[in-house]
Amino acid sequence: MTQEPGFAALCRAETAQVVRLVELLQQEQQAMIAGQVHLLEPLADSKSRVLDELAQHSQRRAQLMKTLGLSDSDTVYVWLADKPDERQAWLELEDHIHRAQGINQLNGSFIEQQLGQVEEALAVLRQAAAATMSYDRGGQQAQPLGGRRFLGSA
Secondary structure, three states, rough: OOOOHHHHHHHHHHHHHHHHHHHHHHHHHHHHHHHHHHHHHHHHHHHHHHHHHHHHHHHHHHHHHHHHHOOHHHHHHHHHHHOOOHHHHHHHHHHHHHHHHHHHHHHHHHHHHHHHHHHHHHHHHHHHHHHHHOOOOOEEOOOOOOOOOOOOOO
8 A cells, every 4th residue: 555645635634624723814804804802813713723633743744754855845846747536635724824825924914004003093192191191280390200400409
């Protein structure tokens, strides 16, 4: 019995985990768009579990590839040339990985954009707080909390 069916099976098992990851990334994206921040923590926990399982599947496949002498993409594609089942499993895995990467990059961009907006809002609020803190309730310039002595003048 050859190891080739094992390769296809490992690719399919890994693909199943990547598909699950894509689903979670899409849910994460929808939660961010809808502003449902409370959903992000459970999604992050689920993603972490799926990524752990995915790493285990990937490691098993990588070990098999190493025993088959498949060390780079060129040798993989040469090896797959006359193995349609394995080639199909491999191409599906690659396709789903690219999809997961694309969604993950989009989510990361969305997070960066949101963080930028939060930082801008904080800067505006800090400036507003500083401006209102310099006057007391009577509209007079507030006195600093410290004494009137300058550093080094004692």
